[in-house]
Amino acid sequence: MEQGDCNFATEQTIGIIGLGLIGGSYAKGLRRLGTAKLIAVDVDEEALQAALADGVIDEGHQAGGEFLAQADMLIFCMAADAMLEFIRGNAAHFKDGAILTDVTGIKGDMARTIEGMLPAGVDFISGHPMAGREGKGYGMAQAEIFDGANYIIVPSPANKAEHIGKVRAMAYALGCAHVVTVSPEEHDKLIAYTSSLPHVLATALVNSEAMSPMTKFFVAGSFRDGTRVADINAPLWTKLFLSNKENLLYEIDRFGDALQTFADMLRREDTPAITQYLQQAAMRRRELVHEKHTH
């Protein structure tokens, strides 16, 4: 049993840098597991006060500093640029032997950049849960976002196996169903298909020049589902798309090909080919996504 190899150690001090939806969810999950001490850093004083009042964290700080030396593990729950800036400014404070990890969505050569900033005894293990949720802020955080989720670890050659094992142990302890390990290159290719592309399709669908005053009365479940993520955080996703540009352009082209294949079959009214295409889609959907039909 994979989980059995690596039990999560609760007698540690963990720092959460960025106490929003994801950071707050880590804090709540780790508190529930009995983590000895939880420290959070966030510019938002209200979020810190709320988490202290909830008993979810033991210490709150609005910026980095020497107190970071307490932490056996630091989890960065913020955008890549803010994380780089924080690490640059606080590298001297990290405990020798500390494990750093993150939740950023595109990996590229970020780990290498961070490794260049860190003292020899500090290990940055890149990763993230596949557990995005709508909404934002500590108020929306919940330990349950990890339940049954997949957790991706993207190690670099410099990472110690023992440290990777500790991040894996944490993911399973938080409730994740699977923890998988991939290279940064493979990670960004897969994410381009499973996350960036669906966001592009949703926005292109709603931006297609088909609007009439009647359109809203014709909105069907398929349109509702297909455009759900079009209600997007525009500045955040602009950055994510640009940071994975080549992979995303490749997936857009490949999707365009699949769409054109369908259009050609429809144009020549090739009934058996269309039916087979749809049957393949139904089969693949069932293989890829296991879920109860709840609506």
Place this chain on the structure above:
Amino acid sequence: MEQGDCNFATEQTIGIIGLGLIGGSYAKGLRRLGTAKLIAVDVDEEALQAALADGVIDEGHQAGGEFLAQADMLIFCMAADAMLEFIRGNAAHFKDGAILTDVTGIKGDMARTIEGMLPAGVDFISGHPMAGREGKGYGMAQAEIFDGANYIIVPSPANKAEHIGKVRAMAYALGCAHVVTVSPEEHDKLIAYTSSLPHVLATALVNSEAMSPMTKFFVAGSFRDGTRVADINAPLWTKLFLSNKENLLYEIDRFGDALQTFADMLRREDTPAITQYLQQAAMRRRELVHEKHTH
């Protein structure tokens, strides 16, 4: 108040032709409203027995016949080809002054074809609720599918205004929030965009040649939502796509343009343009679809 103009008359006999998910939902909704007599026709004897046992219908038949002459209104809840065949075989049985209506998803010149089969005193008012649900069969039917839904009526020049008003009254009585009236041409254009296109995109996304053994671990909420309807009834949707071919090809092209616009902005790394494109998408999504974020 639109509803006030046209109260639903319960002292009538209504026939439901096809007692599956949609037909069963009409029957349950109409029974709840106190409709005097409900007759159903379905080849599936078990569905009829279940509905009789539930008290949802008063009479069940496995085929058409003279008993149809009782019905003030007949609601066809079946595919277009089966409906045409039923009407062709039973036109002589319909009551003088009866209103016929349907739920088929693509309209084309179907109403004209049906009008050619009907005696002078029988009026066919085409329409459908925007209330599709996953699942199938009488067992999944529920009166609640109409709650807050939109209802589309697609009148022909031959329809009597009074009869259109009766279908509208029924839709409001069943719980629909809006009843709108459009021409068959406009209907099929709108449906191509709001229903057919999202189904094509979902199947093309899952059929895109991007699969690896790792893909399933990277499935995000956006992919899950964007491919939900890819688990499709292939023979049914093949027919629907082919029956609305020109409009659907037009929407696929237009979507391809929107996608290409995005790819071009990404290729030239035009940050302000991408951000604006995403902001427009977010605004349009919120205008078009009002819903609580439940997951």
